[in-house]
Amino acid sequence: MEMKGSDIVVECLLEQGVDTVFGYPGGTILEIYDSLYKYQDKINHILTSHEQGASHAADGYARATGKVGVCLATSGPGATNLVTGIATAQMDSIPLVAITANQAVSLLGKDSFQEVDIAGVTMPITKHNFIVKKIEDLAPTIRKAFQIAKEGRPGAVLVDITKDVTIKKGDYKPQVPEVIERRSYTYPTETIKKAIQMIEKSERPFVFVGGGAIAAGASEELKEFVEKIDAPVADSLMGKGAYDGTNPRYTGMLGMHGTKTSNLGVSRCDLLIVVGARFSDRVTGNTAKFARNAKIIHIDVDAAEINKNVAVDLGIVGDAKSILGALNLLLAQQNHPQWLKEIRGLKEQFPLTYNPDILTGPYVIEQIEAMTDSNAIICTEVGQNQMWAAQYYHFRRPRQLITSGGLGTMGYGLGASMGAKYGKPDQVVFNIAGDGCFRMNLNELATASRYNVPIIQVVLNNHVLGMVRQWQTLFYDKRYSATILNDKVDFCKVAEGLGCKAIRVTKKEEVLPAIQEAIDYNGPIVIECIIQEDDKVFPMVAPGAPIDEVFDENDISE
Template identity: 70%
Template sequence: MSKISGSEIVIECLKEQGVDTVFGYPGGTILNVYDALYKHQDEINHVLTSHEQGAAHAADGYARATGKVGVCMATSGPGATNLVTGIATAYMDSIPVVAITANVGVNMLGKDSFQEVDIAGVVMPITKHSFIVKHIDDLAPTIRRAFKIAKSGRPGPVLVDITKDVTAAETEYIPETPEVIERKTDTIREEDVNKVLEMIKVSRRPFIMAGGGCIISDASAELAEFADKVDAPVCDTLMGKGAFDGRSERYTGMIGMHGTKVSNLGVSRADLVIVVGARFSDRVIGNASKFAPNAKIIHIDIDAAEIDKNIPTNASIVGDAKEVLKLLNSKLAAQSNKTWMSEIEDLKKQNPDVYSFDTLNGPAAIKKIYELTEGDAIITTDVGQHQMWAAQNYTFKEPRTFLSSGGLGTMGYGVGAAIGAKYGRPDKTVINIAGDGCFRMNLNEIATAARYNVPIIQVVLNNHVLGMVRQWQTLFYDHRYSNTVLDDSVDFVKVAEGLGAMGIRANTLDEFEAAMKTALTAGRPVVIDVTIAGDDKVWPMVAPGAAIDTCFSEDDM
């Protein structure tokens, strides 16, 4: 059997895993891998981003939109460290990404060589596993193991660092068929299932909370059937958007700091809260000691470490959400909670929309995007007010259509993620919604979209301030606006044109509608600069450290 180089082995292993697209940026130590990529460019599409962070976010967006493993590459030193924010973003939201970096040769390690960084050590706390490959015979098994770790159990990012001499060395390569990843069911115990079933049967005010785990496990159909069987209302976390159809009468909206009053008050009045694939984030539960004070808690999660971590539970089932819900659905007789469902309907009537949709503001722009796309787009966001407005005002009806940095809250995430999502789902309209503060962090990736003519739509809700931070400064810091006013003269329309995209400015709702219609048919990347007021706020809101049933709107003040 003939021998091939380590660089060729990297490519063969990617092909073996079904990888069709890689996002990255070349450099000295990874040159051999890029030379092999050149020879296989008809089999693996490489997208050259403007910055390595953009490559990591693109791999993340690709993974969230498709359910497949996203792949990014970078060279040693600053190339590798520029991936760190994107890797941490994927880790916090349990997104399967494999990051491949190269390092200096084995004999140069530990000598402060040019562009040498222990990247495997750097990312250890923010990956499921990190490897450094120092011998050619370890290369193929390590890459295969990295993909298995990334997508098995609770998914997450894995980093493989390869020394340059290994990319040049040669050895025999024996192809392997990737191991089938089985769903995690061995931890589902019959006694746990029976306890949960009994708690559901005696409950009269059950509430279901869906998290990102429902999307990761493709459990939407099972979740819908479960909600009908329990006869319960359903709320979601930010990461759970789209797991449950937002058009359903059972749906009450997002829960938490900027959740709906219906969800926050409903969960606080429930006698049973069933949490599926969520981790009880502080932004969801508010004051932990006052969360759902009248309810028993059931927690279903694939990761045993999450059980009782933030909120004490009365019952739990550890396992894949889809498999757990399948089992519960097969054993649970249909319940009837008409009085409770009627109470939830009354709560909805008592708490209508808090925003005005007849003039141009963030929520009105989001509503208009929903109308024009008929709810069929993939929405990516950056982080801040616009992110909350998007979560609140675009109705998500299916999973993998809302891509946002939830756990890490990464400003600058959206453009790269939108590019990755469009490569993964070219049939979908992909729209990134950002504030001006976020957009300027990674707007260089618009150049990437223009280079490859990736027709993403970038909507910049431009209020000339760091909106969410300013909101806190208004409400909790006595209007001391320290370093949150962006009163410069950056023109995003000119920036877009300078980067090779189409730029459109919108100052009224009619202008925005016209701009969106143009963007949706343009067939090229478009940036829409949307002028909104600097003091618009996200409502409702729960003050930090307060119970979620103390949520308030502007009228309450």
């Protein structure tokens, strides 16, 4: 059948099972928005306050559901405002399709009004991108974009469509989306046999899991594997929930702000099995001294990650779910009672601690966990708030923690929490923020109130850029350059002015009632918690140091 290009765009989105998109209109994308108006009973468009909020909302939707998130923007500044969100998704391997519209083909390259080469801008931060200049290419390109975003290692894809293509009419034939089969990797049988031999020889195995295990849907296979090799488990920030954080085998996060148990355990193990993690510098510390007593098996879907940051003894390229399944079939039950006893001893010797006498970020996180029985979706911003959430909330399942890992995007969490709530409307959704992050994109509270999205925004307000100040305290002789935020901004009044309910908490005994009120309230609500400016995230590894040189406040005082 013949239809306008803009209608073809929406029909293709419906083909792909898209039910919600996030965006902001403008001149060149008006035809697509006119089609969205016609299709409003079939597809839900959420008008955000800023295009960056739209990209983060699409990202949060994707992380919460495992489906492809979709955002829309017009040309020029609309498109460039998506850049941070696109890069955030790509760094964390999140399936995202960003659709932008550009000037007509005849106006490209002429510095036309709001013309930007957004494909050129985003080339380094996307898995792939397209410019559609012909109506006959439109539907195949959108279909291909979704396929690329989902298959293999997921990622962000940009589709830039010239305005004349959205206006022209072309032939459209409905098409059932191509099923993205779990890719079959032909890793040699000898590779699996070698892995089993390494596991059977090991006396102190340790499993480190990253976000790739979540993307692969490998949690059940991972649980069985860990039990079979009788090992402790640590995770990266992106791997939270791949393994149940309430399981006694779980030792906490690994790396710069990982637990002493995880950092020391990985440093003492004789075999480290890494599942779907990319050895980020925040995990490894000094790579030359990382897991220096261990042989390393690295399982990853992306061959480029093998030996990229850390040299490994055995790399297995493929789908984590399939590889773990193959190992589970062939492995005999292993037993390492002495090793697990040593790990339990480390957990008892080095628990996470904070000052119990004052209102702190960790205390707030623990109360949120208690009130939600470890079952809420927790979104975060970046910095101390993020690390406290990762340390003190025990994630039981995949897709519970929604956070910017690789790019470390301040201002990410509020938009992402709205996307998560649209993706999982029956789940309680919190966004944990510091005041520095919150002020970056707090305009999205207006979006939450417009649509009455019942998200719970917690602001841990210490009136400073907490993580940067922590570094300035520890490594810059307390030269607090541009990190003090002790100004006259009243977040509660701002929240109320943007249509949300607000509660200010200044004492420990006020925390639980505020959380209960927020959970019971059917709408967006902000809880501002006033904490001390010099609360710090511990444990910590100094930049460039090996992870076994992890320290806390007691070590500093000694």
